[in-house]
Amino acid sequence: SNTPVKVAVTGAAGAICYNLLFRIAAGELLGPEQPVELRLLEITPALKALEGVVMELDDCAFPLLSKVEIGDDANTVFDGVNLAMLVGARPRSKGMERSDLLEANGAIFTVQGRALNDHAADDVKVLVTGNPANTNALIAMSNAPDIPNRRFNALTRLDHNRAVAQLAQKTGVSVNAISQMTIWGNHSATQYPDVFHALVDGRPAAEVVDDQDWVENDFLPTVQKRGAAIIDARGASSAASAANATIEHMRDWVRGTPANDWVSMSVPSDGSYGIAEGVITSYPCTVTDGEYSIVEGLEIDAFSREKIDASVAELNSEREAVHGMGLLG
Ligand code: NAI
Known part of the structure; x- marks a missing residue:
């Protein structure tokens, strides 16, 4: 249809997204007829870098890219989204135990799960790439009781x-x-x-x-x-x-x-x-x-x-x- 599909992507200033966003905007996700609107989430200190990525998206003049919105508040960025690609996560840093990693990511994926629950479109599909992907997806799913469980996937x-x-x-x-x-x-x-x-x-x-x-x-x-x-x-x-x-x-x-x-x-x-x-x-x-x-x-x-x-x-x-x-x- 000509109504843009709203695609949320998190970790949008990161390395994976530098390879992901341009391909989505070029039509490789939804095909050459389907306009897309990108909703990009980052943490506050990365918003400036994300503005640079958006400048490059502009400079591609992609015919299918109807709009790009960025922000650091999941409640706003996820409003009305049909697809959500949760790429951003907290990487393991030196000296970090596995439990620290799970907890740091838990803080991210509880918030994002709730925000999707309260603000995403009824048909939302959620794919978690950020590691530990399977357990992050479980956390998001568990914090989104109004979204059917089967709409939460992780990347293998x-x-x-x-x-x-x-x-x-x-x-x-x-x-x-x-x-x-x-x-x-x-x-x-x-x-x-x-x-x-x-x-x-x-x-x-x-x-x-x-x-x-x-x-x-x-x-x-x-x-x-x-x-x-x-x-x-x-x-x-x-x-x-x-x-x-x-x-x-x-x-x-x-x-x-x-x-x-x-x-x-x-x-x-x-x-x-x-x-x-x-x-x-x-x-x-x-x-x-x-x-x-x-x-x-x-x-x-x-x-x-x-x-x-x-x-x-x-x-x-x-x-x-x-x-x-x-x-x-
Ligand atoms: P990166 O460190 O380059 O980018 C991650 C971005 O996420 C950063 O810009 C960071 O500011 C952002 N971020 C952190 N917390 C956030 C939050 N609460 N909301 C929004 N954004 C947030 O990392 P890269 O290389 O892009 O990888 C991203 C994730 O994907 C990592 O967790 C990595 O381990 C995982 N990964 C998963 C694979 C899989 O097959 N499932 C394969 C490769 C990487």
């Missing part, structure tokens, strides 16, 4: 894309030949990238690869530790690929997944695959008409079961920690 699409790329390189095919890749669990080093349901040119990937040692001792750790490898090489965390994955997750959630394939999305568990309700965890998902469904009925062997359970155990312990801090509303 970058892990998914990393796994697709590794498998394509190993088997010597283009990434287009890879389908049905799955990331299970948390966006962390415990995540489980599952090749056992993936296909290479329509054939079972495990059969094409025929190398269990590679799967266990090369593929898995490479995908799990890719974020750290990029920090080592670049001296900064992945930004362009994280922006790309954030766009692809939201694009597919709004516009649907291709036939005969699925994507990895962290969504509230509904008991599928024996994962108890209460955490936001990565599942294979398809999307039709803006609603995702978890792909059911995949066979999970003992190797996969153990890996999935370990990552879900980590999510459960994060949930218990933030529950203990009173962050779950």
Whole structure:
């Protein structure tokens, strides 16, 4: 339609957003016909830098970009938004314990969850990229009782894309030949990238690869530790690929997944695959008409079961920690 879709993005002066905002404004999220209005949230000290980003958005003269508003108050910035991409978060600094990290981010995501609850449009979809993404999404969801839980997702699409790329390189095919890749669990080093349901040119990937040692001792750790490898090489965390994955997750959630394939999305568990309700965890998902469904009925062997359970155990312990801090509303 010609009515602009209002897209909120947080952490808008940060590294990921420098790669994200221009692509949204160019139509890569909602397509070449759909005008967008950007609502950009930052903390007060970063507003000046954000003004510079807005100057650059202006200077692109994007035909689809109807308006840009910026601010440091979530209640104002989230007013009437249809899509919210929560990228901004508090990074781990030196000497910070895991509990400090959860608490610092809890302070951000409780406030943003409430602001979305009170001010976003009725159809709002919320995607959390800022780490620890799954638990931050859980905090936001728990503080937004009037928004259906299933409108809160966390990003594991970058892990998914990393796994697709590794498998394509190993088997010597283009990434287009890879389908049905799955990331299970948390966006962390415990995540489980599952090749056992993936296909290479329509054939079972495990059969094409025929190398269990590679799967266990090369593929898995490479995908799990890719974020750290990029920090080592670049001296900064992945930004362009994280922006790309954030766009692809939201694009597919709004516009649907291709036939005969699925994507990895962290969504509230509904008991599928024996994962108890209460955490936001990565599942294979398809999307039709803006609603995702978890792909059911995949066979999970003992190797996969153990890996999935370990990552879900980590999510459960994060949930218990933030529950203990009173962050779950
Ligand atoms: P960055 O540090 O360059 O930018 C983050 C921005 O968020 C900063 O400008 C900061 O001022 C802002 N911010 C902090 N608190 C805020 C608040 N309460 N409201 C609005 N903005 C706020 O970091 P970068 O590289 O852009 O990464 C952002 C987040 O994404 C980090 O938490 C990072 O760990 C995470 N990430 C997640 C990935 C995933 O696959 N889920 C992949 C890569 C990064």
